[in-house]
Amino acid sequence: MFDRTCAALERVLAPDQRRLLVADWCASASTPARALHHVRDALARNLREFGADYAFLDRSVREYDARTRRDGFHVLHDWDGKAGRVNPQTIAVDVAQFALDRRADEPGHEITAAILLDYHYLAILALLSLRIWDEGEPGANLDRLDGLLALLQGDGGSGHLFSARAATLILIATAHYEPHEGGYSVLLEKVRTLDQKHLIPIAVDHAVAMGCHLRFGLEASYGRDVGAMRDDNVADYPWLHFAVETLLDAYAPENAAIAEGLINGITADPSAFLARAAFRERFDSRRAALLDAFERFRPGAHAYSPLSFFFNFSHNVIKGLVVDAVLRARPWSVTLNDLFTSLSDDDGKVDAAKTLMVHARRSPDRIRGRLTPVIVYDPATGRHAFGHALRRLTE
Helix, strand or coil, X not given: XXXXXXXXXXXXXXXXXXXXXXXXXXXXXXXXXXXXXXXHHHHXXXXXXXXXXXXXXXXXXXXXXXXXXXXXXXXXXXXXXXCXXXXXXXXXXXXXXXXXXXXCCCCCHHHHHHHHHHHHHHHHHHHHHCCCCCCCCHHHHHHHHHXXXXXXXXXXXXXXXXXXXXXXXHHHHHCCXXXXXXXXXXXXXXXXXXXXXXXXXXXXXXXXXXXXXXXXXHHHHCCCCHHHHHHHCCCHHHHHHHHHHHHXXXXXXXXHHHHHHHHHHHCCCHHHHHCCHHHXXXXXXXXXXXXXXXXXXXXXXXXXXXXXXXXXXXXXXXXXXXHHHHHHCCCCCCCHHHHCCCCCCCCCHHHHHHXXXXXXXXXXXXXXXXXXXCEEECHHHHHHHHHHHHXXXXX
């Protein structure tokens, strides 16, 4: 089924197919609001009325979603913390409804419709990233998703970019709240079976994501109580240790991306790493070279740094940029991977991080009794986290 699903996606992601869908939704509607109604309703039905490929994808997605829920992950649906349940509509449909409520009859609905359609397909690719072990060779299946991601973000789409590589889809699929966390350990054992070519990008993504996520938690959720953070993130720490220790094994002086991933992951909880003999042995054997390499990534006041970026869940970064894009009818060309590194061009990254923070401040969560934005960009706190980690590593 994986191969057939990918083949159907290759056809529906063809440039002309998406252009025709968006043009049909917009041309058949008397107002922009009616067009967005069409988009929302079509996404809620997995577009199954548009032909055989779409009908097959609807069945395939529902089957894969059921399997993945049994594994403990709700890739397509968000958790409603106030109601204590999984939302009945998919995340893409929820965002489509939000756009419908907020945009009304504003111009630019064609771009908004195209972004929503692409976001729907991103969720399907993320779902498939957790099924690469079901049949065939997992690495080859992940490569197949790389091709589909390139199609999604290529000609004929909205122009909105989500992710630079399929390895990141695994993070996008799993980095939101799950009421039961047993699936994370099972998934980690599956990930460990991948070869180095596929393992290293996953380790880089998770080192940075866990660094950003746990640094946020330490400040916002746990009042700088490291013990409370460790107790509340039992599912996260094995992934953090896997990511950092995998990158330590792969480190070479010429690989700046691995060095950046390492320092970002270590800043999450330096003492936890130093307490592990496996980490100390790997780190001590190349201590001088690593400390020198880390200095390149000390956050400054102006250049973008992922060490200054803090959030509750990686998926909320993706979702936040989509929400901003549909509200303004302007796609973002900054991917999640761009926000995970200082090594790519700075164009738009500080703007994207600050835009996300503005939206988060407008809709804060109540954490420890205080209204708190769940996405923050703060170079001063980033410099503090970096300095603390280096002091611990040199003691």
